[in-house]
Amino acid sequence: MKVGFFVPCYIDAIHPKAAISTYELLKKLGLDVEFIERGACCALPELDMGFLKHACTLEKGIAPLVVDKGYDYVVVPSGICTDQFRSHFDGVEQTPEVVQFRKTVMDPVEFLHDVLKITELPGKPSFPHRVALHNGCHSLRYLLEARPSELMIKPFDKCADLLRLVDGLEVGYATRRDECCGFGGTYAIWDASCSGQQGRDKVSDYDRNGFKYVTSQDMSCMIHQQTVARKIGLDLKMFYITELLNGDAQP
Amino acid sequence: MNQQEAKTEILARIRAGKPALHPLPDVPMYPYPGNPTEEFIRHLLNFDGRAVRFKNRQDAIAWLKTQPEMDMAKMKVYSAATDVEGNFGEDQLTDLHNAHLIDTCVAEGELGVGEMGSIWVTDRSLRHAACALLSRRLFLFLDSNDIVGGLHETYARIKLRDNQYGSFYTGPSATADIEAVHITGAQGPLSLTAMVYNVPDAPEPPQLQVNPNADHSVWQ
Amino acid sequence: MRQVNQVKLGEEFIKSRAHREMHDRCLWAARMRRDAVAASIPEWEEMRELASEIKLHTLSNLDFYLEQFTANAEANGIHVHWARNADEHNAIILEIFKSHGVKVVTKGKSMTMDECGMREFMAKHGIEINEADLGERIQQLDNQRPSHIVMPAIHKLRSDVADLFARKLGSDRDIDDPHYLNSVMRADMRKRYCQVDAGMSGVNFGIAETGGIVVCTNEGNADISANLPPLYVATMGLEKLIPRQSDLPLFIRLLSRSALGLDMTQYTSHYHHPRQGQEMHLIILDNGRSERLSSPDYWPVLKCIRCGACMNTCPVFRRTSGISYDAIYMGPIGIVLEPSYDLYKYARLPYSCTHCGSCGDVCPVKVPIPELVFYWRSVVVDHNDELFTHNAEETLAEPILESAGNLAKAEKVGLWALRHIPKSIAESGLNPWAEAHDDPEPPEETFRQYYNRVIKPESDKDTPKEQS
Numbered sequence: 053m054k055v056g057f058f059v060p061c062y063i064d065a066i067h068p069k070a071a072i073s074t075y076e077l078l079k080k081l082g083l084d085v086e087f088i089e090r091g092a093c094c095a096l097p098e099l100d101m102g103f104l105k106h107a108c109t110l111e112k113g114i115a116p117l118v119v120d121k122g123y124d125y126v127v128v129p130s131g132i133c134t135d136q137f138r139s140h141f142d143g144v145e146q147t148p149e150v151v152q153f154r155k156t157v158m159d160p161v162e163f164l165h166d167v168l169k170i171t172e173l174p175g176k177p178s179f180p181h182r183v184a185l186h187n188g189c190h191s192l193r194y195l196l197e198a199r200p201s202e203l204m205i206k207p208f209d210k211c212a213d214l215l216r217l218v219d220g221l222e223v224g225y226a227t228r229r230d231e232c233c234g235f236g237g238t239y240a241i242w243d244a245s246c247s248g249q250q251g252r253d254k255v256s257d258y259d260r261n262g263f264k265y266v267t268s269q270d271m272s273c274m275i276h277q278q279t280v281a282r283k284i285g286l287d288l289k290m291f292y293i294t295e296l297l298n299g300d301a302q303p
Numbered sequence: 304m305n306q307q308e309a310k311t312e313i314l315a316r317i318r319a320g321k322p323a324l325h326p327l328p329d330v331p332m333y334p335y336p337g338n339p340t341e342e343f344i345r346h347l348l349n350f351d352g353r354a355v356r357f358k359n360r361q362d363a364i365a366w367l368k369t370q371p372e373m374d375m376a377k378m379k380v381y382s383a384a385t386d387v388e389g390n391f392g393e394d395q396l397t398d399l400h401n402a403h404l405i406d407t408c409v410a411e412g413e414l415g416v417g418e419m420g421s422i423w424v425t426d427r428s429l430r431h432a433a434c435a436l437l438s439r440r441l442f443l444f445l446d447s448n449d450i451v452g453g454l455h456e457t458y459a460r461i462k463l464r465d466n467q468y469g470s471f472y473t474g475p476s477a478t479a480d481i482e483a484v485h486i487t488g489a490q491g492p493l494s495l496t497a498m499v500y501n502v503p504d505a506p507e508p509p510q511l512q513v514n515p516n517a518d519h520s521v522w523q
Numbered sequence: 524m525r526q527v528n529q530v531k532l533g534e535e536f537i538k539s540r541a542h543r544e545m546h547d548r549c550l551w552a553a554r555m556r557r558d559a560v561a562a563s564i565p566e567w568e569e570m571r572e573l574a575s576e577i578k579l580h581t582l583s584n585l586d587f588y589l590e591q592f593t594a595n596a597e598a599n600g601i602h603v604h605w606a607r608n609a610d611e612h613n614a615i616i617l618e619i620f621k622s623h624g625v626k627v628v629t630k631g632k633s634m635t636m637d638e639c640g641m642r643e644f645m646a647k648h649g650i651e652i653n654e655a656d657l658g659e660r661i662q663q664l665d666n667q668r669p670s671h672i673v674m675p676a677i678h679k680l681r682s683d684v685a686d687l688f689a690r691k692l693g694s695d696r697d698i699d700d701p702h703y704l705n706s707v708m709r710a711d712m713r714k715r716y717c718q719v720d721a722g723m724s725g726v727n728f729g730i731a732e733t734g735g736i737v738v739c740t741n742e743g744n745a746d747i748s749a750n751l752p753p754l755y756v757a758t759m760g761l762e763k764l765i766p767r768q769s770d771l772p773l774f775i776r777l778l779s780r781s782a783l784g785l786d787m788t789q790y791t792s793h794y795h796h797p798r799q800g801q802e803m804h805l806i807i808l809d810n811g812r813s814e815r816l817s818s819p820d821y822w823p824v825l826k827c828i829r830c831g832a833c834m835n836t837c838p839v840f841r842r843t844s845g846i847s848y849d850a851i852y853m854g855p856i857g858i859v860l861e862p863s864y865d866l867y868k869y870a871r872l873p874y875s876c877t878h879c880g881s882c883g884d885v886c887p888v889k890v891p892i893p894e895l896v897f898y899w900r901s902v903v904v905d906h907n908d909e910l911f912t913h914n915a916e917e918t919l920a921e922p923i924l925e926s927a928g929n930l931a932k933a934e935k936v937g938l939w940a941l942r943h944i945p946k947s948i949a950e951s952g953l954n955p956w957a958e959a960h961d962d963p964e965p966p967e968e969t970f971r972q973y974y975n976r977v978i979k980p981e982s983d984k985d986t987p988k989e990q991s
Binding site: 246 | 529530533534537543547551558561562564567568836838839842843873874875876877878879880881883884885897899900901902903904956958959960961962963965966968969970971973974978
């Protein structure tokens with residue numbers, strides 16, 4: 053199985069560990085992983101602000117890197133960027149190959165849970181701690197990786213399923229388990245005051261529940277929450293989910 | 304102002320711009336599980352309504368007469384119910400604004416809804432809705448045979464168009480507009496009591512059922 | 524005209540901790556109650572889908588249903604009027620009031636009348652309109668718009684209300700018990716029910732098949748307004764129709780559960796004829812609705828049944844309050860509705876959203892609010908010449924580009940800044956991000972650098988081996 057590995061700009065620059073852990077985990081699982089070297093911005097920030105023309109230009113630049121390159125899947129270690137490709141990649145002509153790309157582009161959680169259907173992790177990682185799971189909003193409500201609390205459907209949680217494969221790890225949640233943490237991409241800059249308040253409320257919620265560690269399939273939420281927590285002096289450590297799944301997370 | 308012109312123009316704009324026709328699905332008659340009378344009382348109490356069960360209507364009337372709200376020496380009582388006499392008559396209602404003088408209003412409920420604890424009342428069963436709305440205490444008779452489980456079924460039994468006014472009353476008037484604190488008696492009645500009769504296993508003597516956590520205002 | 528800056532107004536509310544925490548707590552509690560009651564209905568998701576489909580159908584055949592509704596309503600003895608816009612709406616009602624010598628009116632809550640500025644208009648013509656809903660009345664006395672479509676004064680602390688009532692109704696300023704405050708209001712309103720010339724209300728649903736209207740309240744204020752005086756005037760946005768009586772229970776079952784987490788509104792009332800000796804008038808209002816219907820991307824917004832569930836769940840709304848939107852409609856539905864009334868004034872509203880998607884999932888009729896937010900942002904960018912004094916892309920991107928901590932552009936400027944800009948500058952006013960956030964810890968190397976240092980040499984080593 054050939055997997056294209058697309059590393060979003062912010063992961064590359066701010067939390068490359070998320071990409072490294074994901075890459076190594078995929079390699080350990082015996083996959084043929086190819087880093088898409090020229091891939092960078094998925095056009096989400098532009099689309100997010102309404103700059104459709106810019107987004108379109110970026111998408112046209114990305115398409116040749118990911119479409120029809122012989123990849124069975126393209127894995128993107130970021131829920132928001134995966135959703136951008138899957139739900140909004142409309143700036144390019146929707147050829148069968150583009151449609152195929154949009155169907156097979158995944159974040160690591162979907163790929164491990166739904167495609168590989170893994171039941172054990174290579175190297176038997178262990179993390180004997182309580183960890184709060186934050187399902188990022190895009191992964192939760194647009195990629196439907198867990199039951200959003202608003203929907204009256206059968207409960208499921210793909211991240212929690214995967215995290216339970218880590219030895220000793222106890223999955224927990226904030227009291228407001230899936231309220232938005234306020235990152236929202238460009239929103240965090242556009243409305244820093246409300247974004248900051250949402251972030252403070254979120255990390256205080258973990259703190260009240262006695263959590264020391266937090267994880268998510270969306271590193272953008274984690275970076276936001278981590279820096280907010282540090283600002284108000286809360287002792288919380290945030291990981292990208294594959295850091296735990298690959299045994300890279302250090303307490 | 305030319306009304307016809309406005310109507311014609313609005314409809315023309317809609318015709319010109321409306322989207323392609325979407326199909327109209329049918330709405331299933333979703334049932335509501337459980338014993339309708341029990342569900343009705345449970346939900347009514349949740350809305351801070353009060354309920355009493357009786358074996359028959361005579362028992363209900365007898366109980367009602369013993370209530371302090373029916374003390375004719377002290378209270379102005381308006382009754383739209385058959386077999387119950389009030390002391391506030393039609394002659395005092397030639398101006399409906401006088402309804403605000405009424406202490407106690409008694410009337411018939413036509414249907415009960417198990418799913419919500421609602422009572423269907425109409426301009427016929429209330430005679431003057433203003434009396435039910437402006438009185439301080441509202442008592443409604445309800446035959447347990449007229450309590451339906453779900454709301455879909457309830458609507459199926461009603462011909463809306465036959466009534467000038469028809470309403471589901473679900474507990475007394477309430478508000479939560481100040482810091483979401485639940486308060487009964489916002490504008491209308493401070494209490495609503497459902498007198499449910501034809502309940503074979505009704506306790507003897509009749510027992511007034513209330514929500515133990517109900518809002519009992521000290522200020523009203 | 525001034526452009527509304529929700530971010531700035533919201534910041535003021537955020538800074539008042541007591542207000543913010545009370546507001547957030549009350550609305551989140553409503554959302555939690557909604558979850559609990561929705562979970563008790565096994566067919567909940569099926570009902571949402573059906574309700575959405577019925578609304579889509581009705582809107583796609585709206586001319587037919589409006590005519591059917593009108594014919595039936597008129598046959599029922601209701602006077603039906605048509606208003607193309609707010610001015611016509613107000614003029615029609617004024618004419619009715621004048622011909623009946625109306626001086627004093629009690630009114631149930633109506634967002635549609637608020638949309639028309641009806642009360643202010645009548646005040647100019649010497650007609651006194653008293654809001655009968657407690658929250659709406661509080662806002663009227665305070666000369667402020669409702670901050671929530673279902674709970675109009677939910678942004679006020681009890682002490683704010685005590686203070687207001689002391690000034691306006693002569694109550695005891697030191698008693699802020701909501702029960703006492705309610706009784707002050709009750710006493711004041713009931714005095715007014717002694718003489719009312721006309722009653723008014725909005726409309727939750729119009730039933731085409733029966734020609735009647737449905738009005739839902741918890742206080743019974745609309746019922747008193749309709750059942751007491753000899754004249755009753757209601758206003759209905761033309762999108763409020765449903766085809767059949769059998770469709771109604773579906774919407775009633777969804778409405779109050781979504782709005783407040785209650786199984787029912789305490790007064791769920793149906794009006795099909797005027798009372799004996801009463802005149803009943805209904806104004807059908809367009810005010811931009813027919814135009815919205817013709818927009819292929821935007822028309823599903825007309826499905827909205829005004830329950831307010833999107834506001835209760837919105838993380839931004841709960842922390843900034845409806846007042847910060849400075850608009851008739853606020854919160855998620857507000858940010859996609861208001862630009863259609865005034866694109867310039869409300870051009871910034873669609874950006875008051877984190878795209879968390881909760882509003883779309885909580886909506887009982889599946890209004891695709893998150894998609895509509897994208898839609899409006901692209902419209903705003905498209906209209907940059909009219910909306911902004913200079914290029915909209917620059918205007919909107921300015922705070923983004925200014926920020927050294929910006930994640931989206933991090934690859935270009937962020938990483939460099941993290942390493943090179945001293946903290947004192949990074950945290951100056953230029954960088955909004957820094958107010959709430961510490962800087963991310965800059966990594967030793969990017970993934971690209973790691974790839975070139977570690978992965979690539981490894982795989983280059985591997986490749987010839989395999990070939991040999």
